[in-house]
Amino acid sequence: QVQLVEAGGGLVEAGDSLRLSCVASGPSFRRTGWGWFRQAPGKEREFVAAMRWSDSIEYYGDSVKDRFTISQDKAKNALYLQMNNLRPGDAAVYYCAATLLTGQRLDTPKSYVYWGQGTQVAVSS
Numbered sequence: 001q002v003q004l005v006e007a008g009g010g011l012v013e014a015g016d017s018l019r020l021s022c023v024a025s026g027p028s029f030r031r032t033g034w035g036w037f038r039q040a041p042g043k044e045r046e047f048v049a050a051m052r053w054s055d056s057i058e059y060y061g062d063s064v065k066d067r068f069t070i071s072q073d074k075a076k077n078a079l080y081l082q083m084n085n086l087r088p089g090d091a092a093v094y095y096c097a098a099t100l101l102t103g104q105r106l107d108t109p110k111s112y113v114y115w116g117q118g119t120q121v122a123v124s125s
Contacts, residue, residue: 002026002114004096009119012086016123020081022096022116031098033106035059036070036081038092038121048094049081050106059106063089086123093118 008020020036035050049070050059058070069082079096097112104111 002029002098004098004114004116006094006096006116006119009094009121011122011124014087014123014125016086017082017084018086018121020083020094020096020119020121022079022081024077024079024098024114029098029100031100032102032104033111034072034079034096034098035106035112036079036094036096037109038090038094039118040092043092045095045109046092047107047109051079052106061107083121086121088123088125091121091123093120 036048039045096116
């Protein structure tokens with residue numbers, strides 16, 4: 001079955017950077033997009049960034065625009081999230097997700113079929 005494995009989380013100080021990665025494995029599937037969500041304790045899962053598979057169009061949540069950058073490497077079947085100028089409010093478990101659905105918004109969790117287990121990001125002030 002399809003697996004998404006995230007890596008790159010950790011504990012950093014405010015203002016630091018981290019780069020998350022997500023590698024897809026298992027049976028190939030015609031994905032239409034994939035992206036990152038995050039969830040802090042007691043809060044709902046929040047959209048961070050997404051990318052369309054076909055043309056690499058990027059989408060970002062308002063709270064991360066101009067600080068985070070999403071990218072993909074199709075040859076490596078990998079998705080990345082470069083996070084700069086991290087803030088304490090960015091602390092959360094970050095999840096990679098992928099979808100094969102068409103005509104769906106990429107900024108909502110219900111559009112996604114496959115999810116990774118998550119990687120923890122902690123930011124000290």
